[in-house]
Amino acid sequence: MSSERRFPRALYQHGEEPDPRFSLANERTFLAWIRTGVALIAAGIAIEVFASSIHSGLRLSAAIVLILAGIAAPVQAWFGWLRTERALRNSQPLPMPRLSIAVAAVVVIAGLLILLGFLV
Template identity: 55%
Template sequence: MSDRARFPARVYRDGEEPDARFTLANERTFLAWIRTALALIAGGVALEALGLGLQPQLRLAASVLLIVLGCATPVQAWLGWMSAERALRRSRPLPAPHLALPLGIGVAVVAVLVLLAVLLA
């Protein structure tokens, strides 16, 4: 397969072909981020759909934040995959995730919102 046929070409035309095991591990990490996105979205929908007798405004805020985080997570997955693949192809150290800290903070905020919603219900 030629490099032009591989997507995204701008990643694959850099450097040398890395060991397939590293490329496959990078792909598994991408898929783990996608599963995380699905879980965040499902959690946000479930939190709002089930109600659970929580304080409504806090429950809605937590649900919306989970869904927004779930929408941002595939961006992290794609950017992270591309950065890691480029680093592998250039024999450079792997970069840190771009959005991991904001996502972690967002999940912590959701936890506080849900805790308050439980206490104030």
């Protein structure tokens, strides 16, 4: 397939075509970030709708934190895929996901808010 027909075109115009296994693994990682985003949004909604035994302010805070992390995950998916594919095409070391630590921290914060909500 020519680079003119692939998106994003600027990416495919540079470097060499990597082993398809690596590009497919990169795509699976992209999809895993998308699934993570959907799960975080669903968890935020579920906490707000169904967890009535948790203090309302803390419940809402945990839900918002999870939903915001769920919105950030697809951003990480796209830019992570792009950076990794570029590194693969240019035979460079693979980059670390930029938002992975932040998403992990958000999950910890949401868990602490929920725990505190049960105790209050």
